[in-house]
Amino acid sequence: MISKMELYIVTDRQASRGRDHISMVRAALAGGADVIQLRDKALSGHDLYALAKDMGSLVRSSRAMFIVNDRLDIALAAGADGVHLGQDDLPVAAARSLSPPSFIIGVSVGSVEEALAAERDGADYIALSPVFSTPTKDDAGPGHGLEVLSEIKAAVRLPVIAIGGVNEGNVMEVVAAGADGVAVISAVLGADDVEAAARSMRELVLRAKTGKARAQS
Numbered sequence: 001m002i003s004k005m006e007l008y009i010v011t012d013r014q015a016s017r018g019r020d021h022i023s024m025v026r027a028a029l030a031g032g033a034d035v036i037q038l039r040d041k042a043l044s045g046h047d048l049y050a051l052a053k054d055m056g057s058l059v060r061s062s063r064a065m066f067i068v069n070d071r072l073d074i075a076l077a078a079g080a081d082g083v084h085l086g087q088d089d090l091p092v093a094a095a096r097s098l099s100p101p102s103f104i105i106g107v108s109v110g111s112v113e114e115a116l117a118a119e120r121d122g123a124d125y126i127a128l129s130p131v132f133s134t135p136t137k138d139d140a141g142p143g144h145g146l147e148v149l150s151e152i153k154a155a156v157r158l159p160v161i162a163i164g165g166v167n168e169g170n171v172m173e174v175v176a177a178g179a180d181g182v183a184v185i186s187a188v189l190g191a192d193d194v195e196a197a198a199r200s201m202r203e204l205v206l207r208a209k210t211g212k213a214r215a216q217s
Helices: 021-030 045-061 072-077 092-098 112-121 146-155 171-176 194-216
Strands: 007-010 035-038 065-069 082-085 104-109 125-128 160-163 181-184
Touching: 007 160, 007 194, 021 035, 021 045, 021 194, 035 045, 035 181, 045 065, 045 072, 065 072, 065 104, 072 082, 072 092, 082 092, 092 104, 092 112, 104 112, 112 125, 112 146, 125 146, 146 160, 146 171, 171 181, 171 194, 181 194
Parallel strands: 007 035, 007 181, 035 065, 065 082, 082 104, 104 125, 125 160, 160 181
Antiparallel strands: none
């Protein structure tokens, strides 16, 4: 079951300036990260599984949620809380049919149509990717913008996460546009002090959500 998703951290060795996954995740968790997604496309399946086992133990000890990018097999074998799929990965419906009932499936989308399809096929949350153009996800194409984010939020009942170019300078407007949480890479993992960057980012998300709730009341 999904609880908090205000701050969603996606691991990336390059964005972390060569620092190892585990130390970066430990610091992000200390800063209040709600979700950790293991993303490393360079590792072999053997090494990714070993890392997922270690990272999963660390994340669960902090009561955060542990997600594996792309690889349903690794996520299930390592006992992760869920998997995050792209449009070119295993279809959501197929992943759902292979997963236990409590397993979480997130999906990257780029349009209202893709968001509705993900919801229909059994996704638990969706991520608009990318909201803004970003070099960290150079395979994701140009940013879709805040208008598309707002349209998706209005169209689905699922939690909507924004990823791609989100930073301290724009995170509040991203939340105001409809994001339930933000997924970040370089804005936290590229910082000199990862723990402080995570704490600051999460506080900004919470502040934006509080302001939005007041404006709507």
